Amino acid sequence: MLNIASQPQRNHAEPQEKQIPTETGPIVPRFLILGGGAVVSDFYLPALARLGWLSGATIVDLASATLAQIKRLVPGVNTFAGDFRNILADPGLRRNHDAAIVSLPNSLHTAAVQTALKTGYPVLCEKPLALTVADCQLLDSISKQKGVPLAVGMVSRLTPAAKALAAALAAGLIGRVLEVEVDHGGPYAWTSDSGDFFRKENGGILADLGVHYLDWLTSLFGPLTPMGYEDDCRGGVEASCIYELRTFEGVQIKLRLSHRHRRTNMTVFHGEKGRLELAKDNFAACRLRGVADGVAAELKPDVPFVNASWPVDFVSCFAQQFYDFNFAINGASEAIVQASQVVDSIRLIEEAYAGRSIRDSRQPSIAGSERPSLPTGRAVITGATGFIGTALVERLTDLGFENLVIPVRGYRTCSSVARFPVALPKVDLTDRLQVRETLRGARWVFHLAYGQNSKDAKRITVDSTRIIVEEAAAAGAEAVVVLSTMYVFGHPAEALVDESCPYSPAGGHYGKTKMAMERWCLKYGILLACSDQKVRHIRAFLRS
Template identity: 25%
Template sequence: MRTFNWAILGPGHIAHKFAESLALLPNARLHAVASRSAAKAQEFAAKFGAPHAVGSYEELLAVPDIDAVYVATPHSEHHAHTLLCLRGGLPVLCEKAFALNARQSQEMISTAREKGVFLMEAFWTRFFPAINKALELVATGTIGEVKHLAADFGFVASYQPEARLFNPALAGGSLLDIGVYPLFISKLFLGEPQDIKAVSVPAGTGVDLTCAMVLSYASGATASLFSTLAAQTDNQCIIYGSKGQLHLTGRFHAANGITLHLTGQEPEVIPCEKQGYGYHYEAQHVQECLEQGLTESPLLPLQFSQELMQLLDTIRQQIGLRYPGE
């Protein structure tokens, strides 16, 4: 079995979880870590047994035998760091939100295609067993015609104007950080909306503290989506059909099962595998794609990510949120 050498660009909070998750894959190992701080890179590499640590992102291109790079820097940096790796011939798994806006993501996609190098958005939710089972149940008509999807994601964030979540220069706000999850799940199950309306409440820095969205679809379905940095919400997703309801159990973006409640019947709990944090599911999929010589994922194609970025742009336009330099 071939072993895949992973590199992490940006050893922050999520990168630690990703590195821990790689240990669940027998044919994956952390090979290199890149940070703006050599000390931070070395500390991270020592913790996870990576043989290479570099103190600049550019130096990563000189590290031999890298099979894939996980870009885990703030949203505002995804575009530049993904282009750096792609132009160096390195396959990229880039954290969501994919970029700052659709213009940036289109350049990333065009560069990947031009170079013939693999690129995928790191939307780990897509690869959870519970999500695949839910898609199967909806596709086979188990809950009938889907009429509505409701999803929320919220937690209380300490207001620190310079921190990632609230800093406009780092593309802060609830929408790009967590609102993207309800938007993603609605697109995954319902497709591209015909119409979308959004409202928000700004934080002191001008980014969205709270964002609420309603969407309608050609099928006749609707969706109500919500994100906030000001309250702990249930972090759930419910899909309402003409024959019953489907609940993703646990936090929906990292679901551990499904509760199926068909009209007139007792609820049925369908447990689904969830190991560790769950980042290894997306890593495994990337490895399978690379093994097959693919340059994009059939389960999370680049067009999907581009359309998702376009929706985020539309929502930000409606709520009046622009980031520096746009």
């Protein structure tokens, strides 16, 4: 039905639409937006531009780099650096803004919304409002006590496809609903580069993506009863989950979500007379099938948005949400999703997390004393987000390692490895000072990273290896394991290849730079062994 991660980046300085007047309140509302992450740059700013409301927006963030990026995208937008608590306490900012929009990491939603409401701000909070029912109810009660609206950003309800499906169900086009299947999955592609998605306190795919589906299904069927839940969390954040639920009328619902595996990316409502289908990336319409043999119909609203000229995309859904919120600020609260309406979906997430079984990392998943083992200690693993690296992290977790550090360049490939209890600092492996700090206190170092293109080949494969090995030795690491490749030997005629075989690299720049890396490591290992450095440094190679 939806995938905000799959939308392409847009020109955020697109020509502003003609301002849409409202019956009450200012033409351009003044929004104080707390947080400047990907949802702001990818959707909020284009949506405000579509409404003609960019001039009233102020973006707040602690990170100056984030605000600089926003300024590059939209040079004229107002920005303010600071902590949301100090910002909300500023009376001058309060006088100059009509409402606050919370787009901070999930774990900060409760504190930010509570502070904003108590200061008198009407609030629109990005989903999920909170991660516990108690917090949702608390925020709802504060909103009512203060007499200011609290809206929740369940924008998936506003897609034209979702509206068409709801109308089709209400009209009984497929008769009584028997079963619902949600099958959504593919590589993690969200443009955020803060790493917040992979922090345990913010929840995983269920809290981030599943909340959309749970809210939508609850709005269609009422409260849902959990029948079974499982996910792949190993002490970090889940990347895949299966949730089985049932409605009061007995409709069976199965939710399959994954950031690791490709799915059909279809949602299907099976009924007595036919079925309704929603494709994940089709925001415009749903399809009706099975009512008559060989016939399919496309269903879509006549006028999906307040402005009929808006394109049918996810940005327009956000524009509609801001439009509705502006009406709520001026008394039309029925247009928004209120805090009391999301309690049931948050209860489902809270119960799923509370009831799941996470395998104890101190109990190896594969028995057998003959398997290689390693004493626990701080371990640093570069290039750990790939296939071999993820398997290594799993094995170390099975052995009871609780201090695993995985330096990364970005977060788009971290879904698999973030399932484990790991730290994911952003590190430039060619920056000696950053590497030195990352390796501080490391007992074991596994270096798997390599340059994946001709531009990065020498810089990452050769230069960063030299920095990592030297800094690991200086830090007193007991072992450095460097992953190489059989490509350094090319394709020898001999059936048996050993260390005496001559180098004859294959695979272009990959094999050549791996060969250069190996030669440097071999030379450095001999020099280190002959030096007076009092470190227990063990040179080891693994070839894939």
